[in-house]
Amino acid sequence: MRSSDVQADERARHLMMAALDGELSASDHTELERLLDGDPALAAEWRQLKRVREVTKTMSMSEPSQEIWEGYWMGVYRRLERGIAWILVSIGAIVLLSWWAWEGLENLWRDQNLPILVRAGALAVIAGLVILLVSVVREKLVLRKTDPYKDVVR
Amino acid sequence: MVGDPGSDRLLVVQAQSGDNRAFGELVTRYMRRAYFAALGLVGNHDDALDLSQEAFARAFRARRSLDPERPFYPWLYQILRRLCFNFLRDRKAQAAKLAAAGPWMADDAGEHAAAGSPQRLLERAELRARIETAIATLPAHEKEVLVMREFEGLRYREIADLLGIPIGTVMSRLYAARKALAAALEGEP
Numbered sequence: 001m002r003s004s005d006v007q008a009d010e011r012a013r014h015l016m017m018a019a020l021d022g023e024l025s026a027s028d029h030t031e032l033e034r035l036l037d038g039d040p041a042l043a044a045e046w047r048q049l050k051r052v053r054e055v056t057k058t059m060s061m062s063e064p065s066q067e068i069w070e071g072y073w074m075g076v077y078r079r080l081e082r083g084i085a086w087i088l089v090s091i092g093a094i095v096l097l098s099w100w101a102w103e104g105l106e107n108l109w110r111d112q113n114l115p116i117l118v119r120a121g122a123l124a125v126i127a128g129l130v131i132l133l134v135s136v137v138r139e140k141l142v143l144r145k146t147d148p149y150k151d152v153v154r
Numbered sequence: 155m156v157g158d159p160g161s162d163r164l165l166v167v168q169a170q171s172g173d174n175r176a177f178g179e180l181v182t183r184y185m186r187r188a189y190f191a192a193l194g195l196v197g198n199h200d201d202a203l204d205l206s207q208e209a210f211a212r213a214f215r216a217r218r219s220l221d222p223e224r225p226f227y228p229w230l231y232q233i234l235r236r237l238c239f240n241f242l243r244d245r246k247a248q249a250a251k252l253a254a255a256g257p258w259m260a261d262d263a264g265e266h267a268a269a270g271s272p273q274r275l276l277e278r279a280e281l282r283a284r285i286e287t288a289i290a291t292l293p294a295h296e297k298e299v300l301v302m303r304e305f306e307g308l309r310y311r312e313i314a315d316l317l318g319i320p321i322g323t324v325m326s327r328l329y330a331a332r333k334a335l336a337a338a339l340e341g342e343p
Binding site: 013053 | 174178181182185186189190193194199203207208210211214215257258259260261262263264267281282285303304309310322325326328329332333335339
């Protein structure tokens with residue numbers, strides 16, 4: 001199919017849509033009538049599309065009960081409240097777990113009776129956690145700014 | 155349905171300075187529009203409620219990034235549509251949930267016209283179910299444009315502005331969606 005044919009098809013489709021939705025100018029209306037008169041397949045498609053419009057015009061989205069609207073803002077407010085609660089819980093948990101881990105590792109490190117392998121393992125855990133933290137923070141703060149796909153809605 | 159941009163601006167400024175009541179007023183002003191936009195996309199009342207409320211909650215958390223000179227709803231809609239699109243993507247793996255979704259469309263005008271004839275009422279109910287299923291299975295971008303045009307009654311220019319796409323793309327998506335609906339109506343009683 002030639003590109004001019006594709007463009008003509010696209011034009012006819014746009015004219016049909018605009019006609020269905022009352023967005024057709026007088027000159028476009030004449031053009032659509034001419035196209036429909038000269039193309040029986042297009043005229044058949046036009047009838048189908050008009051039927052769809054007739055059907056959808058009588059339909060609407062069903063209305064939920066009044067209680068939904070009355071409690072709507074409270075639903076949003078509860079989400080905000082719980083969001084703040086989760087942030088506080090998360091911060092508290094991070095502080096407590098960090099303190100607990102630090103104390104544990106410090107005791108482990110000071111205990112001269114422990115084999116060197118266990119102490120090296122503790123050091124590796126700390127180093128690993130620091131590297132992970134730095135990596136995640138870098139991804140969030142630096143890479144995201146330059147991600148060309150960050151606004152793509154998948 | 156659409157709020158006054160001037161008073162929206164004032165409410166946004168007040169919300170940005172921490173006034174929850176001002177944000178509550180914005181929620182009350184746009185809750186219906188956001189809810190029905192979500193309903194058209196996800197086709198389920200519970201999910202539409204959940205997603206539209208979550209969009210408002212996220213909007214509140216991000217309120218300081220909103221320029222008060224810009225209209226509130228298009229900004230909120232970007233948050234909402236992203237939530238809905240992500241939800242639809244995740245739900246592909248949960249086809250059973252889609253099948254279990256209750257009816258979300260009403261055919262009051264059609265049923266009123268068919269009143270008194272059980273046979274015609276049955277036909278209308280079947281027609282509604284066909285249209286509902288056909289819309290639910292449309293690609294999200296086509297469904298979005300169809301719902302805005304058919305059920306929200308937006309003009310092409312408004313849809314194009316809201317989605318940041320050319321009017322020609324609006325018409326092409328609308329055409330594709332209506333062709334799918336036409337196929338669903340083939341052989342209708």
